[in-house]
Amino acid sequence: MRKTEKYITYLFLIALVFSCTKDDSGNDENEIVQEVVEDQKEDVNNTTSTDTSSSQNQSTSTEATYDRSSFLINIADNIIIPSHNQFKTDLIELQEASNAFEEETNDSNLNILREKWIASYKSWQHIEMYNIGRSEEIYFNSKMNIYPVNIDRLENNVSTGNYDLDNANNFSSQGFPALDYLLYGVGSSDSEIVEKFNSVSGYKAYLKDIILKMVNNTNQVIDSWTSYRDVFVSSTENTATSSINKLTNDFIYYYEKGFRANKIGIPAGVFSNDVLPDRVEAYYSKIYSKDLALEAMIAIDNFFQGKHFNSDETGDSLKTYLDFLDVIKNESNLSTLITEKFSSAKTSIESLDDNFALQLEQDYVKVLGTYDAIQLGVVLLKVDMLQALSINVDYTDADGD
Amino acid sequence: MFYNSKLYFKKYTSPEPLAVFRILFGLMMFLSIIRFWSKGWIETLYLEPKFHFSYYGFDWVKPLGELTYILFIICGLSALFVSIGYKYRFSIITFFLSFTYIELMDKTTYLNHYYFISILSFLMIFLPADKFFSVDNLKRKNYFAKIPKWTIDSIKILISIVYIYAGLAKINSDWLLKAMPLKIWLPSKYDIPVIGDYLLQQEWVHYLMSWSGMIYDLSIPFLLFYKKTRAFAFILVIIFHLFTAVLFPIGMFPYIMIVASLIFFDSKFHNKIIRLIKIIISPIKKYNIKKVEKFKYVYSKLITSIVIIFLIIQLIFPFRFVIYPGNLFWNEEGYRFSWRVMLMEKMGYTTFKIVDGVSNKYFYVDNKDFLTPFQEKQMSFQPDFIIEYAHFLGNHFTLQGHKNIEVYADSFVALNGRRSKRFIDPNINLMKEKRSLKHYSWIIPFKDEI
Numbered sequence: 008m009r010k011t012e013k014y015i016t017y018l019f020l021i022a023l024v025f026s027c028t029k030d031d032s033g034n035d036e037n038e039i040v041q042e043v044v045e046d047q048k049e050d051v052n053n054t055t056s057t058d059t060s061s062s063q064n065q066s067t068s069t070e071a072t073y074d075r076s077s078f079l080i081n082i083a084d085n086i087i088i089p090s091h092n093q094f095k096t097d098l099i100e101l102q103e104a105s106n107a108f109e110e111e112t113n114d115s116n117l118n119i120l121r122e123k124w125i126a127s128y129k130s131w132q133h134i135e136m137y138n139i140g141r142s143e144e145i146y147f148n149s150k151m152n153i154y155p156v157n158i159d160r161l162e163n164n165v166s167t168g169n170y171d172l173d174n175a176n177n178f179s180s181q182g183f184p185a186l187d188y189l190l191y192g193v194g195s196s197d198s199e200i201v202e203k204f205n206s207v208s209g210y211k212a213y214l215k216d217i218i219l220k221m222v223n224n225t226n227q228v229i230d231s232w233t234s235y236r237d238v239f240v241s242s243t244e245n246t247a248t249s250s251i252n253k254l255t256n257d258f259i260y261y262y263e264k265g266f267r268a269n270k271i272g273i274p275a276g277v278f279s280n281d282v283l284p285d286r287v288e289a290y291y292s293k294i295y296s297k298d299l300a301l302e303a304m305i306a307i308d309n310f311f312q313g314k315h316f317n318s319d320e321t322g323d324s325l326k327t328y329l330d331f332l333d334v335i336k337n338e339s340n341l342s343t344l345i346t347e348k349f350s351s352a353k354t355s356i357e358s359l360d361d362n363f364a365l366q367l368e369q370d371y372v373k374v375l376g377t378y379d380a381i382q383l384g385v386v387l388l389k390v391d392m393l394q395a396l397s398i399n400v401d402y403t404d405a406d407g408d
Numbered sequence: 409m410f411y412n413s414k415l416y417f418k419k420y421t422s423p424e425p426l427a428v429f430r431i432l433f434g435l436m437m438f439l440s441i442i443r444f445w446s447k448g449w450i451e452t453l454y455l456e457p458k459f460h461f462s463y464y465g466f467d468w469v470k471p472l473g474e475l476t477y478i479l480f481i482i483c484g485l486s487a488l489f490v491s492i493g494y495k496y497r498f499s500i501i502t503f504f505l506s507f508t509y510i511e512l513m514d515k516t517t518y519l520n521h522y523y524f525i526s527i528l529s530f531l532m533i534f535l536p537a538d539k540f541f542s543v544d545n546l547k548r549k550n551y552f553a554k555i556p557k558w559t560i561d562s563i564k565i566l567i568s569i570v571y572i573y574a575g576l577a578k579i580n581s582d583w584l585l586k587a588m589p590l591k592i593w594l595p596s597k598y599d600i601p602v603i604g605d606y607l608l609q610q611e612w613v614h615y616l617m618s619w620s621g622m623i624y625d626l627s628i629p630f631l632l633f634y635k636k637t638r639a640f641a642f643i644l645v646i647i648f649h650l651f652t653a654v655l656f657p658i659g660m661f662p663y664i665m666i667v668a669s670l671i672f673f674d675s676k677f678h679n680k681i682i683r684l685i686k687i688i689i690s691p692i693k694k695y696n697i698k699k700v701e702k703f704k705y706v707y708s709k710l711i712t713s714i715v716i717i718f719l720i721i722q723l724i725f726p727f728r729f730v731i732y733p734g735n736l737f738w739n740e741e742g743y744r745f746s747w748r749v750m751l752m753e754k755m756g757y758t759t760f761k762i763v764d765g766v767s768n769k770y771f772y773v774d775n776k777d778f779l780t781p782f783q784e785k786q787m788s789f790q791p792d793f794i795i796e797y798a799h800f801l802g803n804h805f806t807l808q809g810h811k812n813i814e815v816y817a818d819s820f821v822a823l824n825g826r827r828s829k830r831f832i833d834p835n836i837n838l839m840k841e842k843r844s845l846k847h848y849s850w851i852i853p854f855k856d857e858i
Contacts, residue, residue, distance in 0.1 A: 280764070280769045385757070395592075
């Protein structure tokens, strides 16, 4: 009896020491990236849910646990970095067109400038969903695409020539929405706009400055990826700050807020008593809000399926992750459900007028229908997918029970 | 039988186990408060939120602004006093009231082990835990050599209730036949050394953990009760609770249960602990105090009646879910306060549509305007939270001048890995529904069986 008592006392003391030193700090407590692993290997290669003729899928891991590294590598190397590089290319062209417009301010150059603007705005749709690394640090998204543009602030900046674009107060007076206003909104006709640029020098200076800012910020982000990439792909832990966790949370946040609410929901008056047509993206251009929404929808779908940027190849992604988990056998396949919802959302967007503001004025109920279609995807992502992956939406620091 | 129970209540035993229990319990509570404070949870959970979910009938219990800190100080100090046995009766009552008030302030933070601490400290109000090895002994210059046996047994019974009911709760088809929710939780712990990468990913391990968890819960009280199996049982206790501590974010619960199960050991064992403590605090000079043979309650019959009624309530209360229709895991009517510990994985998405009944204009509320992420998460799958929040929203917008406010919930919930399903009837105006302890008919029934 004595021996056992001694043994118990030691064990008890060890338990006490253990309890005092175990780091159960809040950071780790509630972020649980889970995958339920089936012993049977899921062959994911067969699904060709995208309408491409030859999709080569990466073969799934045959290990006990999902290859999260492969997932991150695919996203970083084949999606994030190429899409950012494309964006930079388009921005440079935008900058060149802006320079040409500055030198010869006429209708023709205005139109070229506009073309470059919408081209780069569309490229932007492929990267707005990321808010990680340097992007997050410098508030990249906020400096690129906060709309509606704050006209008073912008005009004030133009007339005083005195502004700090890094100041948070100026987030809504720079970036694409500011360009939207400058290129389409400062006058009621093309000739009026050209006239304004010719007569008020502040506009040219401002145009130059905000584009330069966009280029600089983009360079910062792209440059950081040369070293950040390795950090990013190796961060597979199940914590709040791991790449997988942040990437997934950012994606869901973007789908719910940047895409669903900003482009469709808020203008359609879902969150307010009345319809707000002037809150659509690219409002002043009038004809591009639908183009941008469609481009974003494509980007969302591509990310989910792990489709390489500018290619038909796919690799490890949230889709393959979910397919690997496929916990309850007699439930419908979750990733298929999600891509179906994306598809119907896309169809719904396509049925709207090119000019969202006009669509809202004429028949806003149709836009609400599009909102509902998008909303179905939100539930699947935020509830079903997060439960399967067991990633918590947020960082809540408290005990669970 | 009653003759035997009369005899039983007259039995006496040594007071060391109860004294050690008091010391360790008070100490753990004191450390818990400090831990809670140091993690900044007073601010994030009780000061920053604009809105707090209340327990039915306890809407009046609210955080006290800056005074909330005082509440925690009172709670921590009273725990310390309980531990050293200083003004024990007053301290344990203060601890019970302050701790329970803290828990009542916001339903969001409900945890089974907080509930356990509340009822345990309530029970301890009536126990003679200060009659041995306490500062009160020094002040009164006496101590007692024997206390009624039932006082120690009552704690053993309470702990057994927790374990047995937790075990009974695990007897359901999701837990035993589908290894849910462990099948979702265990594989996520792939970072744990040695076992995370392979073992925790295996399906047979999920089933093993589910079944052994259930068997452990149901058998451990009996193993602890009987002397022959006690040592082995305690080793199991330590292993089991340390394992859950590593796997899950459940705070102090495992350590509280380990310490609490010491009560099952006899006085010889506890004497050793007391001698150890005496060595640690040996600089204190020796006291000469009188030994009294037996401790007798002044209001013996009243106290024993209270404790008996208390334990009977504890036995019956977890079964109240049977009077409600529908699925327990889905509706959660009678789910709380019944030792359903880490039993299910449930996630929801719930937003609210505010309709102006006159103009028929409507808008959806951004929950972030009113709730913290933690509150929103808890609200999203618990109907009692949903109706309380719905009423809050309705009243809030009525105050803003809108008329005939109607509130509708757009709500989806996924349970134990099933596909998400609509949870609340979207066509029922929750402003017209009453908040009550009755069944809520606006919950869409669960279409599966557990």
